Amino acid sequence: MKIGITCYPTYGGSGVVATELGKALAKRGHQIHFISYALPFRLDSFVENIVFHEVETSSYPLFEFPLYSLALASKMVEVARYEDLDLLHVHYAIPHASSAYLAKQMLKGKKDLKIITTLHGTDITLVGLEPSFLPLVKFSIKESDGVTAVSRFLKEKTLTNYNIEKDIEVIPNFIDTNIYKPISNSEFKKYIAPNGEKILMHTSNFRPVKRVPDTIKIFEQVFKEIPSKLVLVGDGPERSDCEKLCREINLCDHVKFLGKQDGLVDILNAADVFLIPSQSESFGLAALEAMACGVPVVSSSVGGLPELVKHNDSGFIAEIGDIDRMSKYVIDLLTNSRKYEIFSNNARRRAIELFGIDKIVPYYENYYQTVLEEKVSA
Numbered sequence: 001m002k003i004g005i006t007c008y009p010t011y012g013g014s015g016v017v018a019t020e021l022g023k024a025l026a027k028r029g030h031q032i033h034f035i036s037y038a039l040p041f042r043l044d045s046f047v048e049n050i051v052f053h054e055v056e057t058s059s060y061p062l063f064e065f066p067l068y069s070l071a072l073a074s075k076m077v078e079v080a081r082y083e084d085l086d087l088l089h090v091h092y093a094i095p096h097a098s099s100a101y102l103a104k105q106m107l108k109g110k111k112d113l114k115i116i117t118t119l120h121g122t123d124i125t126l127v128g129l130e131p132s133f134l135p136l137v138k139f140s141i142k143e144s145d146g147v148t149a150v151s152r153f154l155k156e157k158t159l160t161n162y163n164i165e166k167d168i169e170v171i172p173n174f175i176d177t178n179i180y181k182p183i184s185n186s187e188f189k190k191y192i193a194p195n196g197e198k199i200l201m202h203t204s205n206f207r208p209v210k211r212v213p214d215t216i217k218i219f220e221q222v223f224k225e226i227p228s229k230l231v232l233v234g235d236g237p238e239r240s241d242c243e244k245l246c247r248e249i250n251l252c253d254h255v256k257f258l259g260k261q262d263g264l265v266d267i268l269n270a271a272d273v274f275l276i277p278s279q280s281e282s283f284g285l286a287a288l289e290a291m292a293c294g295v296p297v298v299s300s301s302v303g304g305l306p307e308l309v310k311h312n313d314s315g316f317i318a319e320i321g322d323i324d325r326m327s328k329y330v331i332d333l334l335t336n337s338r339k340y341e342i343f344s345n346n347a348r349r350r351a352i353e354l355f356g357i358d359k360i361v362p363y364y365e366n367y368y369q370t371v372l373e374e375k376v377s378a
């Protein structure tokens, strides 16, 4: 198949999923055309069957705001027409699904370009609900030829929040478990915890929805009981406040802010427990990456997290903001080596069996086929 993929190219789960999907599809012989304003960051070397098309937006004094969505639609038309795309798969509804709709209309009479929209999370649960976007998101979902959501939770949320009837296919996030895997003797672990301290870890974009301060407060309680370190990976709007919080509670020497990092497999392999106390999380790709490395997860019970983390099996789940309970769960895991080993093995097994790349990518291929054969009901 000839498939156009549009996603956010910078850090963020939807861009990661889109890029890894494109790479996996290219490996399976499909022709993939990425269309975005920059090269997706996971597309860091040449891959056969993948071409990148950059969307350029002109700046003109009259345009107070960049007209990216419109430039994107034009580029989609150009690529679909001249590369003879079978379908366009857009990740994150805003604005990609709307640009795709426009492109589809512009091609009418010349080509029936099928549009598939994958809903990732905040496009539905947060940004999409803003009055300035809601009608557009609802319209774009209805008009897509196919829609997928990354969890059952997100599918239900979409149907209820937008009050629509639409056949939405649930295709969860996936992971390459040959890359994300346990590695013994982590050099990074020796660097962070030279005296054999336990390591708690969190990776995110430090947005309020991630509740990173909860992570620090959980660590504060764990640290009182167990020699430990907290590693925070990523960057975003709340990082400075989090660093301030660490100074206020006198834990600076034990909390390491790494900022954005590429070599996540090495870093995750140093972790003993992964924390994800989010306010909202449609799936939780970051937690899946940790699980694939054999790291048990302690999370909030929101969104798609309970579909990923099995409570009392591959991790523990607690109410949003229940820092005491999450701390107890972490202490329980870190002081019970037999239990820890079982949880660690379960986490890895669950990642392989339910969310392995070879299992999930064929779901997308089958779904593309179904949409192309127009078997998806409105």
Ligand code: GMT
Binding pocket: 011, 012, 013, 014, 015, 017, 092, 120, 121, 122, 150, 173, 205, 209, 280, 281, 282, 283, 284, 285, 286
């Ligand atoms: O909000 C983010 O962390 C980024 C966002 C995105 O769209 O890039 O992530 C969402 O999509 C990921 C990939 O499907 C999911 O694993 C995340 O759970 C989801 N984030 C939220 O729902 C907050």
